[in-house]
Amino acid sequence: METRKKILSIDDEENIRLLLSCELEDEGYEVISLGDPQQAMEVIEKEHPDIVLLDIKMPQLSGMELLKMIRDKYYDLPVILLSAYSFYKRDVAAMASDYYVVKSADLTELKKLIKKIFKTRL
């Protein structure tokens, strides 16, 4: 039996976490939701997710900072940055993510990218 792909979703907003986990679980993924980005490295170490969905603007620790930490330790772990603002796409640091998605209630683009990552994973 094929094991379900594991997605770690990091967002300080509970509603967003709920939306992501409901929709992505319906797609057949296992979703771990995390509200506190400061615990992210520990959770990644323990859970070995296949993809990380990362909110950029979080009060405890910015997604960009966390992305740097992830990249430094886990070069191969795909990360999708999520933000309500397309502005952050211009940040050089955002280029260290696999993809950048502007947040929306319609998760079609995000689902497509997740499928693409799993299909083309090196």
Place this chain on the structure above:
Amino acid sequence: MTAPSALNNETRKSVAAIARADILVGIPSYNNEKTIGHVTEAIKLGLAKYYPDARAVIFNSDGGSEDQTRAVFERIAKTDSYDTFFISKPRHPLENISGRYIGIPGKGSAFKAIFEAAQLLGVKACAVLDSDLRSITPEWIQLLLAPVLAKDYGYVCPFYRRYKYDGTITNSIAYPFTRALYGRRVRQPIGGDFGFSGKLLDLYLAQDVWDTDVTRFGIDIWMTTTAIVNGFKICQSFMGAKIHDDKDPGADLGPMFIQVVGTIFNLMGTYESHWRKVSGSRPTAILGFQSETEPKPLKVDVSRMTAKFTEGMSTHLDSYRRILSAEVLAKLLEVAEMAGENMDFPKALWTNVVFDYAVFYQQAPDRQQVLQSLIPLYYGFISSFVHETENLDDYQAEEVIEELCQVYEDSKPYLLKRWGQKKS
């Protein structure tokens, strides 16, 4: 077969006198008297500021400059200017070597001499920096060396902010094609300024490429591709803006284009088993403090590029019939018919043109002519890119380049199909 050494006797003696070093920074040069002083000063200060306890060497590998390049280098390298810049003197005096390399004249031969000197000195890390840089600061030394010395990276590529029309060979072929082939997003694969480990330079010197275009402008893409394919840990360092001697894409970039693209195509043959398995691409970490920087605008002569495209379409039509698939040729002829002020060369068409060339090149007896005939099409595509991005800022233009990269990646099945047809 071992390639002949690129170090002349005098340089070899200078290296032997130094015996051992921790770091070597190399500057290739040829008639760069106006800019090499600034580059040397920045390197000297950067080494003293960030590596005060290291045994450091700075090596100007010159191609036989007829101006004062070497004299300027030697004067600046020896001058004790640390105090002026509020930097303490390093524990070990900075060693400097200036010598003319031996071999085919070109940047790659200059690099080979630098690699050999670094290997003889047993350095832990080495960096190379272009001699026409105007925006270099002492911090660049740390940005290129620290990932190797402190974080165990094997290869450090620069990440610059560049004006949207600076680096057109990078933006139209070197970056998107390398990314699609080998699956790594290295934004400036031919950036010119790199840091690397002693282990990687051993691998570079062991390769049998020192009679090819790698000895010239092919060196940068060869270094990057070799590091990627051989699994070295790679990162990019944010260096700010790159300001160097202007190179209008419409001016004669022919030799550089041929040497870079020829090297990419050659590497495809060498690393076929690697790139055929790759689909999609992965990002590469970007280190360093990010600041807002404004790259220097560059004037481009679009009408000259469009004219070169139109002229090339008639001069090289027979070549295009030989090299391109019927479908690609038909679309290209349509583009040529409509060519004018508002040039529109679709990204998917450009990508397939490059792929058809890459395939044809592998078995072409007249490789130089083949590459020569690609240049007008490159000018056509760049004219179209300039037209598409003329009202966009650098960030928005970067998104257009990202779209092009996606097209390259999505079109890879076409390349694989054509590559397979070549073999059968």
